[in-house]
Amino acid sequence: MMSNDPQPQIRPTASGAGTTVFTGARLIVGDGTTVIDDAIVTVRDGIIVGVSRRSGAPDEPDQADDATVIPCAGKTIMPALVNPHGHIGYMRGTVCDPRFFSRDNVIDHLRRFVYHGISTFQSLGTDANHVELGVRNDQRSGVLEDRDLATLFSAGSGIVAAPTAGRSSGAPFFAVEAVHQATDPDDAADFVRRLAERRVDAVKFWIDDRGGQAAKLSPQSSRAIVEEAHRNGLVAAAHIYSVEDAETALDAGADILAHMPRNPEPGPALIDRLLDRDTAVFTSMSVQGPTNTDWLDDPIVAETLPPSAIDDLRERMTARSLEPLFDTSETFRRLQRNFATLHEAGVRLVFSPDTGVFAQLPGLAEHRELEALVNAGLPPLAAIELATKRSSNLLGLTDRGLIEPGRRADLLVLDADPTQDITHTRRIAAVILAGRVVDRDRLRRQLQDHAHGAR
The missing domain is CATH 3.20.20.140 (Metal-dependent hydrolases)
Structure with missing residues (x-):
């Protein structure tokens, strides 16, 4: 179930319902200190339910039959x-x-x-x-x-x-x-x-x-x-x-x-x-x-x-x-x-x-x-x-801002590591809102139309 592609493409998803597992990324938790390499982030119905480092055990969440697995090797995930x-x-x-x-x-x-x-x-x-x-x-x-x-x-x-x-x-x-x-x-x-x-x-x-x-x-x-x-x-x-x-x-x-x-x-x-x-x-x-x-x-x-x-x-x-x-x-x-x-x-x-x-x-x-x-x-x-x-x-929000169990899965997936160069936060591979991978191609067309004066 793992991809050999060091920079796999992350495709949009219709919703955040069900279980989605993001595997293999470098994870920036958002607390100012914690970074987890080769991480597993498990999301159920838009909420983070598990964060861990991958061990390779056969019963890890990325092997679950009912989960949608999204390989993220070579990428960095941080909170939106x-x-x-x-x-x-x-x-x-x-x-x-x-x-x-x-x-x-x-x-x-x-x-x-x-x-x-x-x-x-x-x-x-x-x-x-x-x-x-x-x-x-x-x-x-x-x-x-x-x-x-x-x-x-x-x-x-x-x-x-x-x-x-x-x-x-x-x-x-x-x-x-x-x-x-x-x-x-x-x-x-x-x-x-x-x-x-x-x-x-x-x-x-x-x-x-x-x-x-x-x-x-x-x-x-x-x-x-x-x-x-x-x-x-x-x-x-x-x-x-x-x-x-x-x-x-x-x-x-x-x-x-x-x-x-x-x-x-x-x-x-x-x-x-x-x-x-x-x-x-x-x-x-x-x-x-x-x-x-x-x-x-x-x-x-x-x-x-x-x-x-x-x-x-x-x-x-x-x-x-x-x-x-x-x-x-x-x-x-x-x-x-x-x-x-x-x-x-x-x-x-x-x-x-x-x-x-x-x-x-x-x-x-x-x-x-x-x-x-x-x-x-x-x-x-x-x-x-x-x-x-x-x-x-x-803002009084306790449901976002960190990648930890119980928070909304609002995630920013990057093609490069911002701890090495902060401008890498602009190298966006995917945006995830409440567990759903946003269709950025469609969104980009909407934004282009608006910028050109289309209604």
């Missing part, structure tokens, strides 16, 4: 990625613009995630007209039957400061009309109550003043947002830029800093506060540089995007027109230093590609963030743990 921070629906091809936001585009992005090995995604605060929440609700109720979509979590519409004399609102450039512009603490709290009525998965608010160009959310409004979120059993995530912003967010009681403090370097006092409260801090490194277009030459990029879109993005990145607020090279060096400081101190850092803006293409940004983390000094196994176990934990 989980992304708790991004913004979907606004990017068409490689351009992010509010005119593109639609339900159709949200669904396209959820397909792109699955194609690239991301099983779960949380959109943080840029839902326009409750479109994302509608898709999420249709997923959970079963109305949306497409199985090749990442599981969607959504914070609905986030909260920014309303414009003041001479300053715009603090809204992100691509979603100015989608977010709520709070005029005072009472207005901010009232909006959180409305979000809670819609059963959002989190509350997002922006403190950053966009380099002094925008009104900054007040400490009073920030506190009102977090207190009302907590009253309704919701976590609150604060977009911050500076250490001062981070202090305001912590004073308010925020559960998540949606970026690392970028200026200046976080000092011992801030780090102690982050540790005392076990506040999650999103990495969000690749979104901010440095400007590098080499990754656009990776074959996986051209699999779902037309050459014209890739060339257009390359030109805009080379002209540095994608980072209107950032001194990219210096800021990125500062981010790397700050990442090392926070990591060495034991701060709870969580994977965060900030997908869907600038050059953060849905499905590809996640792999770029892994590369940025490793380039910042994190070992590949630790980077993978941030993007699987730790990000799942942040």
